[in-house]
Amino acid sequence: MKILVLAKRVPDTGVPIKIKPDGSGVDLSSIPFVMNPYDEYALEAALRVKEKKENVEVILLSLGNEEYKETLRHGLAMGADRAKLIKYEKPNELDIFQISNLIIEEIKKENPDAIFCGKKAVDDERNYLHIYIATKIQKPFIYGAVNFEVNNSSFKVTKETEKGLFIFEVPFNSFIIFDKCQFEPRYPSLRGIMMAKSKKIDEIIVSNLTDKKIETLRFESPPPRKTGKIINLPFPDNVKELIRLLKEESKVL
Amino acid sequence: MIGIFLEIKDGKVKKHSLELITFALKNYNSEIFTFALGEDVEKEEVFKHGADYFYLVSPTEKVESEEGIINSLFEFLKEKDLKVLIFPASNTGRIIAAGVSALLNLPLIQDIIEVKEENGEKIFKRPILAGKAYVWEKINSEKYSISLRSNIVNPVENPKNGKFEKIVVKGKDSLKVLEIKEKEEEEIDVSEAEIIVSGGRGVGGPEGFEPLRELAKLIKAAVGASRAAVDAGWIDHSHQVGQTGKTVSPNLYIACGISGALQHLAGMRTSKVIVAINKDPNAPIFQIADYGIVGDLFQIVPALTEEIKKLRT
Numbered sequence: 001m002k003i004l005v006l007a008k009r010v011p012d013t014g015v016p017i018k019i020k021p022d023g024s025g026v027d028l029s030s031i032p033f034v035m036n037p038y039d040e041y042a043l044e045a046a047l048r049v050k051e052k053k054e055n056v057e058v059i060l061l062s063l064g065n066e067e068y069k070e071t072l073r074h075g076l077a078m079g080a081d082r083a084k085l086i087k088y089e090k091p092n093e094l095d096i097f098q099i100s101n102l103i104i105e106e107i108k109k110e111n112p113d114a115i116f117c118g119k120k121a122v123d124d125e126r127n128y129l130h131i132y133i134a135t136k137i138q139k140p141f142i143y144g145a146v147n148f149e150v151n152n153s154s155f156k157v158t159k160e161t162e163k164g165l166f167i168f169e170v171p172f173n174s175f176i177i178f179d180k181c182q183f184e185p186r187y188p189s190l191r192g193i194m195m196a197k198s199k200k201i202d203e204i205i206v207s208n209l210t211d212k213k214i215e216t217l218r219f220e221s222p223p224p225r226k227t228g229k230i231i232n233l234p235f236p237d238n239v240k241e242l243i244r245l246l247k248e249e250s251k252v253l
Numbered sequence: 254m255i256g257i258f259l260e261i262k263d264g265k266v267k268k269h270s271l272e273l274i275t276f277a278l279k280n281y282n283s284e285i286f287t288f289a290l291g292e293d294v295e296k297e298e299v300f301k302h303g304a305d306y307f308y309l310v311s312p313t314e315k316v317e318s319e320e321g322i323i324n325s326l327f328e329f330l331k332e333k334d335l336k337v338l339i340f341p342a343s344n345t346g347r348i349i350a351a352g353v354s355a356l357l358n359l360p361l362i363q364d365i366i367e368v369k370e371e372n373g374e375k376i377f378k379r380p381i382l383a384g385k386a387y388v389w390e391k392i393n394s395e396k397y398s399i400s401l402r403s404n405i406v407n408p409v410e411n412p413k414n415g416k417f418e419k420i421v422v423k424g425k426d427s428l429k430v431l432e433i434k435e436k437e438e439e440e441i442d443v444s445e446a447e448i449i450v451s452g453g454r455g456v457g458g459p460e461g462f463e464p465l466r467e468l469a470k471l472i473k474a475a476v477g478a479s480r481a482a483v484d485a486g487w488i489d490h491s492h493q494v495g496q497t498g499k500t501v502s503p504n505l506y507i508a509c510g511i512s513g514a515l516q517h518l519a520g521m522r523t524s525k526v527i528v529a530i531n532k533d534p535n536a537p538i539f540q541i542a543d544y545g546i547v548g549d550l551f552q553i554v555p556a557l558t559e560e561i562k563k564l565r566t
Contacts, residue, residue: 013496013516017385026386037497096360122496125381126353128363131319135355140427141320143348146490156431161489162344162442164435168428180483180490180497212361213394217376218389222522227541230534238546239556242528243564245544250526252448252505253472253561 001056001172002044004110005080006103006117006130007039009064009071013122023218038118040078040185041178047079047186052150057081061106063099064091069201072197076196077188083201084110085167088209092124093212102206107137107162113173114155119144133173135159141175142168147182158182255281256335258326258353259289259307260298260346269341269445271408274400276301277339278411279377280368286335290322296417303411312424315371318415319345321426323352328422330357333398337397342400343445354398361398364391366405366502367524382525383496383519403445404502404525441475442495451521452487455510455531455550459487464554465509471558475522477521479511495520509550513538531553 011017011031018027035043043060050056059076060069060083068091072083086102088094094102107115117130134141146165148157155170160179170176188196231238231245246253255277259270266289272505277285287299288308299307312325322345330338330353338357340350341363354361366387367378376391377399443449451468452462462476469476476491494501496516506524513536515531521527522541529542530553539545546553 009381013383014411014514015514016515017382019386026382067347067516100355123382124272125379126363127346128361131348131351132355132361135320135323135352142343142428143319144344160489162439166430167432167434170428174428180493211391213397214362214390215393217389217391220389222380222387222397225522225527225543227540228527228545229541230545230547232547235548235552236556236560238548239553239560242544242546243560245556246505246526246528250505250543252526 001049001055001114002110002112003049003056003058003114003116004107004112005039005043005046005058005060005075006115007043007060007062007071008121009033009062009068010036010037010121010123013037019219019221023220030166033067033071035074036118036121038178038180040118041181042116042118042176043075043078043080044183044185045145045178045181046175048148049150050079059084059112061103062086063088063094063102065089072201073196075192076199078186079192082199084204085201086204086206092212093216094209095212096126096129096132097213099129100136100207103133104137105134106204113172115139117177119177119179130175130177138174139173140171141177142170143177143180145176145181146179148176148178159219164211200223200240246247254264254335256287256330256333256338257285257287257351257416258302258338258340258346258349259287259337260341260343261289261291261294264293265295267341267388267445268408269343269403271298271302272403272406273341274299274304274412275409276401276406277302279406281337283336286333288326288329290316290325300415300499302408303413304415305413306415307417309417309419311419311421313421314424314426315431316424316426318426318428319348319352320428321424322349323356325422325424326347326353327356329420337396338398338399338401342402344442346424347400348400359398360392360394361400362392363400365399373531380500380523381384383501383516384522385519398548402502404447404504441473443475443477443492444499446475446501446503448474448507449477449494449501449503449521449524450474450507450509451479451511452482453479453511454481454485455512456482456487457510461551464551464558468507468558470559473521474507477506479514479517483512501513508538508542509554512536512537513541
């Protein structure tokens, strides 16, 4: 079985972000980057399949510049077999059509059974590329896996809905989109890190992509919130005052 | 014509979906073509808010999966000539938006929070990095789709004598449900709630969410949580607000025992009114709160519930 895992490189979520003064982009200098956390769950699930079954190949696919190799190496150190990088200098400037076309082309070349990825990239939050791709290549998909098991002939995928937990039988030939899972992604072992050095990262070079349907104009910082008031009254008057303010001043209760 | 996908729950069109009709009337000078998926619906609200057409798409077999819904809607939409499609940016709405747009080959921008005209063209604003920044984008295409966040516009009545029709389409699910573990009580989803009562490390354990749940039930709020509370296993991830959870903008956000880590603040800072209840007067949450109480949440929250109950009887 061949499992293709789509992985993105993103700024670490714990770090403050600044917009460049001219609004042309996010200032990413001196920000540490990591593998998109949701994609890490997808990779972990794929590695669990590999541990449970024979003849499973886990391939990482990413779209980005030279720096993305660091992220792919991290995935290889976790245990993926090989990686592919569609090389484009400014991946965040591409639109949905351009990205999905490039990725679909690689999917066709690799022809994997299953495709795994995270539910969203925590940076650009386009949050729908996977479904766009899954629908276009007509693979059955399931969005929001929170737990995952592999059986003899299918995957068992748990998904959270408004009504509760739904457990689905999902054929191997599917696109599974992972939420934060009930298991944790592994850390690369020392041996894994050593082995990753000799694993292959194929590069597919693309350039001059035109016909952009969605154009980025500018970035903005969120407006600052004005500091509010601390209700400095003894209990329970503070509670009564809070209710009064919510009812009369801000009219939200 | 502008197409709007309406979500139905318990036979009623959701408020978030009605907001889309008001949004479309405000921003597009065009007839409003609405559609929903289901068997039965109260249609009056839809025409009261200004729809010209309302189609209820009913699949031959019941579809549960998002993929099934997408295919059924595509069956219905493929022959229609709609210029713009608008979806609610809810959990399901976003998925449907992506699938339907892919099949119709439409560019799509999700999670829009503002639209304006610039040089005679519409430009759209959406949050990125879980609300740490915003981006403005424009679409170079006559036809496109967007999804719109909730609580961006207030639904306004604009009664019309619209046309209703039920359309039967082919329906099929490709995935088999093995088991359903239903929640005891159906919960309000944080991404759609108008009020959220949220708990963090300060709640101290799974049972610490009980007073929050009681308050939430009384004021019809969703229960939210910080990453610390979710990672500790006190509440499941569907409740998490912040960068690796959900970005929310309710009318009222009550943060209980949440210190206010950067990722959390990013996910809720666009709430209209923020209340912080925390023992630590130096907690960063107080810097963005409209009203703060320094104190023990286990004293304050139950008292809030009692006081509101008293006022309502």
